[in-house]
Structure formats: C-alpha cells, structure tokens
Amino acid sequence: MPKFAANLSMLFTEVEFTERFALARSAGFRGVEYLFPYPYDKARLAGLLEDNGLTQALFNLPPGDWEAGERGIACLPDRVEEFRAGVELALEYAHALGCKQLNCLAGVRPPSVSEEAAWRTLETNVGYAAEKLAAEGITLCLEAINSRVDMPGFVLDTSGKVLALIEAIDADNVRLQYDLYHMQIMEGDLIRSMECLLPWIGHIQFADNPGRHEPGTGEINFSNVFAAIDRLGYKGWVSAEYRPSGHTEASLTWLRG
Ligand SMILES: O=C(O)[C@@H](O)C(=O)CO
C-alpha cells in the first residue's frame, strides 16, 4: 500500500482549516499537504502536525495573487525579486514544519511575454530556488498541470517539459511532481509513464478523471495504479488531491480497500 497523504485544501473542507489535521489523522493518514501555509502562524501549524502525529509532505512556494487567478510567478520576467522573496518565506515555513519538499508552480504565460522569455525566466528561477533548497536538504518539485481543463496557458503542462527543465537545471534536488489527474488529461498511459519517469518523480498526487473527484468516480483504475506504484518501489508520498463528490469521509473507500 502506498504512503498516502491528505491534501487539506481539498479534503475535509466540511470543517475549518485547522480542524482538518485531526480528521485526516483519524481517517488513517500519516501525512498532509495543502496549497499554502502562509496565512497561518508557523508555530500553530507545527503544533497541529505534532499534536496529530502528522508529517508535512509538501506545500507550494508563494504563487503570486492566487485570488486574482495567478498560478505561480516562476515564469514571469518582471517578478523575479518577488519569486526570490517567496523562496525565503517558504524556507522559513519548511523549517518550522519539518517539510522536505516544496512545489514550484511555473505559472501562466501572459501574451506580453514570449515563450522564450518565460522559459529563460523559469530556468533562472528554478535554478536559484534549487540551490537555496539544496543547502537545506529540501527537494524542489515541479508539477506538470493540465492546460486543457484547469489551467489554460500553464507553462509546464507535460512531463516532457518538466523533464527538459530538470535536465537544464542539472541539480540532484529537482524532481517531477506527478499528478495522476493532470497526467491522465494530458498524456494518459499512466502506469507505463510512471515506470519510465520513476527516477525523476519526487511526489505523486491523484484524483479521478473527469471531475477531479475520488477514485472510483471516473476512468482511472486506481487498484492497478496503486499496485503499480508499490511494484515500482516508489517510496515517496502519494497524496489524495481531489474534491470529494460528497462528504469527505464517504469518499475514502479507496483508503479502506
Ligand atoms: O494539482 C494542483 O492543482 C496542485 O497540486 C497545485 O499545487 C496547484 O493548484
């Protein structure tokens, strides 16, 4: 059975954020992740992890103005200073939470920025962040997010693009965040692609497709996918990042089975 984590930005939203940690633990999770810790006090979050015997599996670098629709700033040439300040802030939280992996959202390229300029900026920013994180023993994940349904224009929308970036950066602590939901939409052939990509995968997330709900609501055969993850010898976190179709507790049959 893979090492499952709960994404608290999507699961247990029936209760207020700080109450979700205890529910995740009671449901059987040993790890949690969520989009951003920044609105909360570091010590409070660390206390919630400790009180509930949970590991912080991952969180994202600051994404720019999320509410306004920004989905990362790493590819934006006029936001490099803000990106660097975000790396510092994320590291402060990572220390406090004992978190060993951070995800860098590449962002959506505005029409005013050329593909080449966006890519160059992404390379510079990811290289910078990788070096800062390496000094602290932290891995930098790069998630490939589908640009067809959820994030049109997202710069890193295929595993191939993430791999090209990893190759260009050439640092041991940069890894692919393989989200089965996004990869099913963009590429399919999930088990075989995980087999090929395994050496570069640092973190896995999942939801069924279409709908981004729990396993069993769509087209992905999760029994086979989870068995393959075990068979491949992947030892990292596998995080439930889906919107429950009903109550969260009722959506967890995949965890019990
Ligand atoms: O897949 C996703 O949407 C997330 O992993 C994320 O971090 C950005 O929304």
Ligand SMILES: [Mg+2]
């Ligand atoms: Mg994801």
